[in-house]
Structures are given as C-alpha cells and as structure tokens.
Amino acid sequence: MNLYIPALILSLILVPAANSTAVQVIPKGYQKIQNNNDNNASDTQLSEQQLKAHFKQAMTEHRSQIRAYWADAEISSKTRLVMYSDDFQQKRAIDFKANEIQITMPSIHTGKVLNYRQMQQNLQNTLVELLQMDLASAISKDPINQKMEALSGIRYAQDLGGLGQDLILSELFRNERPSLKSVERMARKLTKSAYIRYPAVASLNLAFTFNDRTTYIISLPEKRIRMKAKRYKSFIYDYAQTYNLPPSLIFAIIHAESSFNPLARSQIPAFGLMQIVPHSAGQDATKMLFNKRQVLSPSYLYNPRKNVQVGAAYLHILYYRYLRDIQDSKSRLYCAIAAYNAGTTSVMRTLTGQSSISGSVNSINRMSSNDVLRRLIRQMPSSETREYLNKVLSLQKTYGQL
Numbered sequence: 001m002n003l004y005i006p007a008l009i010l011s012l013i014l015v016p017a018a019n020s021t022a023v024q025v026i027p028k029g030y031q032k033i034q035n036n037n038d039n040n041a042s043d044t045q046l047s048e049q050q051l052k053a054h055f056k057q058a059m060t061e062h063r064s065q066i067r068a069y070w071a072d073a074e075i076s077s078k079t080r081l082v083m084y085s086d087d088f089q090q091k092r093a094i095d096f097k098a099n100e101i102q103i104t105m106p107s108i109h110t111g112k113v114l115n116y117r118q119m120q121q122n123l124q125n126t127l128v129e130l131l132q133m134d135l136a137s138a139i140s141k142d143p144i145n146q147k148m149e150a151l152s153g154i155r156y157a158q159d160l161g162g163l164g165q166d167l168i169l170s171e172l173f174r175n176e177r178p179s180l181k182s183v184e185r186m187a188r189k190l191t192k193s194a195y196i197r198y199p200a201v202a203s204l205n206l207a208f209t210f211n212d213r214t215t216y217i218i219s220l221p222e223k224r225i226r227m228k229a230k231r232y233k234s235f236i237y238d239y240a241q242t243y244n245l246p247p248s249l250i251f252a253i254i255h256a257e258s259s260f261n262p263l264a265r266s267q268i269p270a271f272g273l274m275q276i277v278p279h280s281a282g283q284d285a286t287k288m289l290f291n292k293r294q295v296l297s298p299s300y301l302y303n304p305r306k307n308v309q310v311g312a313a314y315l316h317i318l319y320y321r322y323l324r325d326i327q328d329s330k331s332r333l334y335c336a337i338a339a340y341n342a343g344t345t346s347v348m349r350t351l352t353g354q355s356s357i358s359g360s361v362n363s364i365n366r367m368s369s370n371d372v373l374r375r376l377i378r379q380m381p382s383s384e385t386r387e388y389l390n391k392v393l394s395l396q397k398t399y400g401q402l
Contacts (some may be wrong), residue, residue: 014077024144046152046295048279055269063144063394075144078257078275081168092130094168096259099225101130101190101218102197114214120191123216127187131172132180136164138263140304148298159300168263171227172220194218206380228260229402232273235305243316249333250274250312251402252395253340256388262304271301274311281340284314315340325361330369337392342385350380 046054059075061227066073069088076082079097084090091104098194103126137249139145139160170176172186185348197215221227229251237256240247258264270277276285278295285292289310293326301307326332340349345355351372352360364372374387378385 022314026365040092049154051278051295052269054151055144057177058144058151059267061147061233062143076142076263076265078266078270079259079261081138081261084267090126094130094261096225099220099222101127101220103127103212104215105217112315117213120194123360124191127190127218128184131161131167131169131183134164134169135166135168135302136160138168139164139299142263145298148276159297159303161303161305163304166262167293168230169220169224170215171224171231176231180305183331183390190218198225203204212260225255225260226402229255229399231262233306233402236308239309239312243312243321245312246396247402248396248399249392250308250335251399253311253315253337254308254394256391257397262302262307267299269298271298272307273304274307275301276301276307276310276314280308281314282310285310286315288313288317318344322357325357325365327365328369328372331364331367331372334369334373334376334393335336335364335388338385338389341365341388342380342382345379346385347376 020157054359063073065087066075066084068082070091074080074082074091074093077221079095079399081096085092091102093102095102103123105119105122108118108122115186141323167173167178170178173182175182178186194216232254233247236250236348237247239245240250254260254273258273260273262273264269264273266275266276268277276282276296278297278301282296282301282389283293286292286296296310297340301310315336319332323332323335324341326335335344335347335351338350340370344357348357348360351367352363354363367375376389377386380389
C-alpha cells in the first residue's frame with residue numbers, strides 16, 4: 001500500500017488562517033440579531049443543547065405535518081433529499097446513494113384503468129421543476145430549515161454565494177447553467193426511462209398502487225456521481241494541498257458521508273458534504289481556521305466549498321495533531337478515518353482498551369498497520385464505522401485518478 005499522507009513535516013502553524021469576517025456562526029436568537037446586528041459575538045452562540053433541541057423540535061413538527069398524509073413521514077437525510085408538494089399529495093426524493101429519483105403521485109384513472117399517458121405527463125412536468133431547482137432554493141424552501149430559522153435565527157441561504165445558483169443535479173448537463181430547453185429535453189429523456197415500482201402483495205389480484213398513489217423510479221446515469229465529484233474537483237484539490245492531504249481521501253470521505261449530496265443532513269445534526277457537526281468537528285476546525293472556536297451555522301456548512309474547507313481542516317487536525325504520535329503513517333491514516341466517523345475515544349478503546357490517545361499510542365506503535373486495520377474493521381463497536389473505514393479505503397482507489 002502506498003503512503004497516503006506525507007509524514008508530519010508541516011506544523012499547524014504553517015496552515016494559513018482564514019478571514020473570520022466571512023464566518024457565519026450560530027446566533028442565540030432571531031430577535032437579538034435584528035436588534036444588535038451581531039452574529040459573530042461568541043456570547044450569542046447557541047449551546048449544543050439548544051441547537052439539538054431546536055433541531056429536534058423542527059423535525060418533530062414537520063413529521064407531524066407529513067404523517068397526516070404519509071405513514072412513513074420521511075424527511076431528508078444524508079443521502080436522500082425528500083420534498084413534498086404544497087398540498088402533501090406528491091412526494092419527490094433524490095436518492096444520491098442509490099443514484100435515482102423517486103416520485104410518488106396521485107394515480108389518475110380513466111374508468112378503472114390507470115391513465116398512464118396523463119401520469120407520465122405529470123411526471124415530466126415534475127421532473128422539469130426538480131431539475132430546475134438550485135441549491136439556494138432547496139435550502140430556503142426546506143420546512144425544517146424554515147422552522148430552525150424561526151427558532152434559532154439561522155439564515156440558511158446566506159453563505160452560499162455563487163454556488164447557491166448551482167442546480168442540485170447540475171451534473172446531468174454539459175452547461176452548469178442549462179437553458180430551459182435543455183432541462184425539458186432531459187426531463188423527457190428521464191421520463192421515457194422511468195418505471196413504476198409495484199408493491200409486493202400476497203394476492204393474485206395485484207394492486208399496482210398504494211393509497212391510490214403511484215411511484216415512479218427514474219434511474220440516473222451511472223457516471224453522475226463521478227461528474228458531481230468533478231464539479232467540486234477544483235476546490236477539493238485546493239484544500240487538499242492547503243492541508244497536506246491526498247485529494248482521493250477527501251473525495252472518498254465525501255462519497256462515504258453524503259454521496260455528494262450538498263444538502264446532506266443527519267439527525268445528530270451534521271450538515272453538508274462532509275457531514276460537519278457544528279459543536280465538535282466544526283469547533284475544532286474553526287480554532288485552526290479563524291484562531292477562535294466558533295459554532296458554524298448550517299448556512300455556512302451547506303456551502304460546498306466552505307464545508308470541504310472545514311472538513312479538510314478537521315482531517316488535518318486528526319492526522320497531524322491528535323494522532324501525530326502514531327508512528328506508522330498507514331496506522332495513523334486508518335485511525336484518522338475511523339475517528340472522523342466515530343471519534344478518537346472510540347478508536348483508542350477499540351485498539352487498546354484505553355480512551356485517551358496519550359495512553360494508547362505506545363500500544364498502537366507496537367502493532368503493525370495490518371493489525372490496526374484488522375482490529376478497527378472487526379472490533380469497532382459500531383457496524384457503521386466498520387463499514388465506513390472499509391468503504392473509504394476502497395473509494396480512495398476509485399478517486400485516485402480523478
């Protein structure tokens with residue numbers, strides 16, 4: 001195995017600090033922002049408990065609305081962007097991991113027969129609408145974001161800049177700003193390839209709809225994820241160089257965390273491409289980036305460029321600071337990847353039974369890199385982390401030649 005990350009040559013002091021004036025931190029309350037126009041003061045930041053409480057409240061209220069119409073009350077996640085029509089009769093989901101679009105709509109009947117022609121026309125119209133959606137619109141229209149904005153004063157689309165105009169599925173087009181004709185042409189193409197997902201039923205009298213709804217599945221081109229990665233390539237390479245990391249590692253972690261969904265959001269909550277948790281990884285990174293620990297707002301973390309900068313900075317901290325005394329570069333890489341997902345405490349306990357890095361280093365240095373990898377993959381308490389480490393290492397090879 002090649003050495004993925006150079007030996008510790010550069011000090012953290014050599015990493016340039018960013019301009020803190022461009023940082024949007026989480027403010028304490030909307031009213032206070034309006035009165036004082038000060039959302040950078042450290043004493044106005046939400047605590048971790050407040051952020052989690054507001055986020056939980058926003059999710060609960062939104063799910064309660066959805067549940068009146070949809071039993072599963074699904075909301076967006078790390079790899080699925082889920083949206084509903086204003087009347088909650090139609091559900092649209094972009095599954096970035098499965099690489100498909102799922103649209104469930106009311107069935108249209110002519111007599112007792114489904115009117116496929118009219119339904120396909122409705123599907124095409126919905127796809128045109130979906131393909132035209134840009135990042136800023138998707139963020140600002142998301143009900144949970146809207147509820148969080150009301151509760152916490154977080155202005156979600158403020159920090160997107162020019163990237164806010166990027167279409168959610170811009171990689172389907174040659175031009176990053178496709179014309180309406182190009183969008184309509186793509187919608188027609190996708191509509192022709194769509195198929196209906198029939199529910200499994202234990203009856204010969206098959207029911208093709210559920211609650212008189214029909215779900216269309218639209219498979220997206222296999223190369224779409226790679227094309228999405230190429231759209232972000234320039235700044236990923238920039239930050240890889242700045243923080244002395246291989247670009248393939250950043251690509252692999254983005255793919256493993258969010259499947260390149262810029263609107264990724266987990267229930268922790270964590271936000272954006274590299275799934276940054278504001279009160280943990282986010283604060284560690286801002287200490288290095290801005291010389292001050294700050295709680296970055298979701299608005300800041302939904303910006304793909306800024307999210308990658310924060311994520312790359314945190315990887316740098318893990319590898320070059322927290323784990324710097326692990327001598328074997330491969331062992332240190334395996335620990336850094338696992339720690340990005342589960343934290344250093346969990347990694348140290350798995351390898352040595354001790355929670356502290358300082359108390360674990362000597363034992364780890366007596367292990368071979370293969371032993372370190374084997375223990376992490378077989379013994380990490382979370383199956384998610386075990387799979388995550390395997391996946392990132394495999395994806396690194398995939399992105400090595402991008």
